[in-house]
Amino acid sequence: MTRITPRLAALVVAAVVVTVAVSWVVGSALASRSEEDRPVALDPAEVAQTTLPDLAPAHGEPELDGLADAAPAAGAVGTVSGPFDDRYSFGRLRLDGAAVTGAVHITSDVSDLLELQVLAGFYDARGRLLATGRATHHLDEDSGHEAHAGPPSELERFRIAAPRRIADRVASAAVGVPVLVNE
Structure with missing residues (x-):
């Protein structure tokens, strides 16, 4: 004890x-502090207000400025410059009937690819833009991507079909990347 x-x-x-x-x-x-000296809990929605008067809010899908004027040669697939050109390269670009196929090789780093959008323009024999199409990759964390061994994939294949209404007039295509997000 x-x-x-x-x-x-x-x-x-x-x-x-x-x-x-x-x-x-x-x-x-x-207790002796005056009311104005006491700490106050603030609602972040009321405090964090930012106004950028000259900034228009985003709307619609992202576009690539050069797509309207690309006019690749008949049977060819051209490329259009975009904001992420230094982070990827295209490979195996082909126009297969009324669809463009290829691959995007991510060169910026080896982390998981979260978002990728490839934008394609479809052109007639005179080089006029007929329509556009998109291929979008979203990382789905519930799909079991963690089960893959080794580093994340740096290659994303895509296929973008031309809209049916113009499919019979497609003579060429051009592609670019308006969206690229990786960890």
């Missing part, structure tokens, strides 16, 4: 007295 010595008892009593005194002093200091 443990014996409590007078010295230990005095030490415990002193610790309790100091704790009570400090609590009382801090409580009194907080």
